[in-house]
Amino acid sequence: MRDIKQSFQIAFYNFRLWKKNPRVIMTFALAFVLCLMLSDKAVSLARSYGTNMQILEAFVWTFGDGNSIMISSLLLILLFADMPFISQGTPYYLYRTKRSLWVWGQVIYVVLATVLYTSFLLAVSCIICAPLSFPGNMWSETGALLGYSGVGVKIALPASVKTMEMSYPYQCAAVIFLLTTLYSLVIASVMLLFNLCKSQFMGVISVFVLNLYGLLLSPQIFMTLFQLPQTMEYKANLAVGWLSPLNHATYYMHNFGYDYLPRIWMSTGMFGGILIIILLLICKMAHRYEFHFLQLNE
Template identity: 55%
Template sequence: MRDIKQAFWIAGQNFYGWKKSPRIWMTFILAAILCLMLSDQIISHAIKYETILQVFEPFIWTYGDASSVMLSSLLLILLFADMPFISQATPYWLVRTKRKIWLAGQIIYVILATVIYNIFLAVMLGIMGAPFSFTGNVWSETAAMLGYGGGESITVPVSIKTMESSTPYMCAAIVFGLVLLYTLFIAVLMLFLNLAAGNMAGVIGAFAVSLYGLLLNPDVFRKLFHFTESQEYRANVFCGWLSPLNQATFPMHSFGYDYLPGIGMSMFIFAILIIALIGLSAVRIKGYNFSFTQTNE
């Protein structure tokens, strides 16, 4: 119990520094601007055609696109730029507790900060659509128009199969879970790489995973290789399974009639990856060489 309390104290100390950190404020300001940019099409469409939205639809449709998930996850690089969170208090904690307890505190902080960040994104998108929204658990007329091709040049990824297989509340919960697990995967990957290879390794790793996910896209293969319909389907399944970014997007999952990964399978894969990276971080912390020459941001 004492170890658990110490871990949460360490995590809380990291949160205490938020109010004094321009970097943290900048992260959330940029996240708000990103939400405004990503939701502009669907909200503008609702205004133009004088239709309404379900309150969670801006969030669902925005993060039904892999590029939006990737852009949001990249802001974690700024949020966690000071990984592994060595501060003036670190020597004190290392004397009073074990290295693994200190690491547990950092992991708790990473998890809670990532949850807060994703809740912030969802709330901001809900606020932006609030003047044109209702709270009922049914899809809106705007979604139906976009799903059936009434959006003209709109590129919002509104999926008919999404609307047919779920309700807005259930879909929002699934989308939130997928995005949360993906961003947690990126955050924990950064932590492990920073412990293993230095502070820049986490940044490089996050960018590399994002670039990998962006390139491993069915549209990229289609344009490069001019696939037939059969080959295009196989490429879609291939990308759906091998790209973490695609596994974080709701439409890139099986709804019972194809070979794409199921929602549960994607969540399981993310959970395994996150647990594995936490385990590797615990192993690496044993030989980590702490440096206290620079303790302030």
């Protein structure tokens, strides 16, 4: 129990460093701008047609798309740019606790910060569409317009008909929140791992490589790269749906009972397994990590 308390103390010490931190302020400011830009299309459409929106629809249509998830995860590079979070308090905690507890404190901090970041994206998306929204657990006229009329494709905000037919807004938003958080945690964990075993530069590169891998395995780019005919589109969707972590984080790229894409529980299980493996590697690398502290003369 004492070890758990010390790990959380280390994590909360990192949060105290957020106060007036320009890097943290910039991260959340850019996240706000990102939500504003991505949600504005749906809000503008609702205003132009005089229709309403469900309070969570802006989040569902925005972060139910893999590209939006990828862009939002890239902002974590800025938020976690100081990995592995070595500060003035690090020597104190290393002296008073075990190195393993310090590592667990960093892991807890990454998890809590990522959940807070995703919660911020959800809150901002809801606030943006709040003047036009209702809280009921049913899809709005705007959602139906986006999904069934083809308007969504024209404004580059295609609402998945499969999403609307197989779920309700609150349940759908909860799953999207979970998938987005898990993908972001994988990104942050990979970054922490490479920071420990290589360098901060390699940690940043690892995030870009992982996101680039997911981007190249989008159905359209996959078919273009391999010059596949349109008759192979379904098989291409299946292949990238299973191979790409980014597609595992995309809600509509899942099996809802009538195809062979991964189910939600499979994707969450896959992310959980990846996180456990990365966590074990982080613990191993942390024991080999060499700390360098400079004593400054006052």
